[in-house]
Amino acid sequence: MVPDLPSPSRRSLLASAGLALAGATVGVGATRPTALPDPVTDQASKWLPDPTDHRWHPPVSEAHAREAVGRLADEVERGRELWEELDDDDDRFTGAGGHLDSARDDLESGDHRGALFSATYGMQFAGEDVGVALARLDRDGGDPERLAERGEAILERATAVAEAVADYPVADPGRDLGWYHEIERRIRLARLDAHERDPDRDRTYDARDIGTMYGGNLRAEQRVRDAExxxxxxxDRVGDDAEQWADRVDRVDGRVREAIDGFPSRETVREEVRALDEGTPYALARWKLSMWCYDTDYLVADWDEDLSLLNAVEAAQALAQRRAHDRAVDALVMEPDGPRSFDSGHVIREKRAAMRRFRRVVGDSPAPLLSILTERAGEDIDVAEVGFAGSYERPIWRDRVDAYCYALVARMKLKEYPRVFERFVDRA
Structure with missing residues (x-):
């Protein structure tokens, strides 16, 4: 007679499975990845090392952050007082949407950059409520003409900063160009947020429109303060013996755009992909790579003609992406007529290769400009996980192809960025 064996508990089964997966992950480095079962390598894709948060950000003083948080607090208080005058049971005052509390917490913990970010983000929420109340109460601050005048004053300040940095004096190009990039990025954001008079349209504005305009101006003004x-x-960092870098930036921009012109157009690449047999891993990979590498952001942004460095960096990233696209297509492990399945072991192998290159190219403390150039490549490696953005309504192989392509394109971009970086910092 065979004795009854005790039934394993659910907890013990889960623990055993976890140990098995952990052991398999360790073994990925010593075993051919495609030899392991897909469920194991799916999980291992989440456990492999990811890049550290290498993106450089300019330091923010406590005083600057505290001023921004104070301005947000003033707007919240103003909004609360205005809404107390309104008799509206269908709407309510929402303040800064919780961002004022977050900003204050960040200040308390010494995270000044986080406090500034939360304060700036909260200004749109608080400003919208203030603007709505001003419009409904028929106060001067809710007049579209006054809002346009305020927006124009903000834009004039933004342009003054752009003109002040236009020569790009540098002592250390890799460091200082990163600073100029961040200054110009804030100028662009301010221009997007500030309310401008539209001479081609004769329209009326409702209270919500006024709120959006008021909030946009509030946030744009903070962006300009940040740039200044x-x-x-x-x-203070550059000093008096700096070299002017504007001519070099213009030369880089011109050469990069000339090189981009040698690549096929975005639509040409898309048409080539559309001609492939749909529903295969190869076709999906080609589609993903074309979307990620053939954007047109560097052209859309060119209306900010005075932001030369920002435009040149975006064009250089676009060139690196196009070159990475061709390298990635050549390196794909799947074939056009291959099976309608995909082994997630390829994700593991590619992600490990991308991380090795990331460590060589970026390291632990890259120059500010290099960290800006490579930011998206680090993010690509980070999301190279099976199931990161998956859906239970689609075949699992599609998630595996997504993760594989993220890692692959990151590795290929990281092959290009050292040359791009050298173009900007070369003193020759």
Whole structure:
């Protein structure tokens, strides 16, 4: 007679499975990845090392952050007082959407950059409520003409900063160009947020429109304050013996755009992909690579003609992406007529290769400009996980192809960025 064996508990089964997966992950480095079962390598894709948060950000002083948090607090208080005058049971005052509390917590913990970010983000929420109340109460601050005048004043300040940095004096190009990039990025954001008078349209504005305009101006003004603050900090760092880098930036921009012209157009690449047999791993991979590498952001942004460095960096990233696209297509492990399945072991192998290259190219403390150039490549490696953005309504092989392509394109971009970086910092 065979004795009854005790039934394993659910907890013990899960623990055993976890140990098995952990052991398999360790073994990925010593075993051919495609030899392991897909469920094991699916999980291992989440456990492999990811890049550290290498993206450089300019330092923010406590005083600058505290001023921004104070301005947000003033707007929240103003909004609360205005909404107390309104008799509206169908709407309510929402304040800064929780961002004022977050900003104060960040200040308390010493995270000044986080406090500034939360304060700036909260200004749109608080400003919208203030603007709605001003419009409904028929106060001067809710007049579209006054809002346009305020927006124009903000834009004039933004342009003044752009003109002040236009020569790009640098002492250390890899460091200082990173600062100028961040200054110009804030100028662009301010221009997007600030309300401008539209001479081609004769329209009326409702209270919600006024709220959006008021909030946009509030946030744009903070962006300009940030740009002015960063410029002042950078001047102290650069000193009086700096070299002017504007001509070099223009040369890089011109050469990069000339090189881009040698690649097929975005639509040509898309048409080539559309001609492939749909529903295969190869076709999906080609589609993903074309979307990720053939964007047109560097052209859309060119209306900010005075932001030369920002435009040149975006064009250089676009060139690196196009070159990475061709390298990635050549390196694909699947074939056009291959099976309608995909082994997630390829994700493991590619992600490990991408991380090795990331460590060689970026390291632990890259120059500010290099960290800006490679930011997206690090993010690509980070999301190279099976199931990161998956859906239970689609075949699992599609998630595996997504993760594989993220890692592959990151590795190929990281092959290009050292040359791109050298173009900007070369003193020759």
């Amino acid at each position: 603050y960063l410029h002042e900090r950078l001047r």
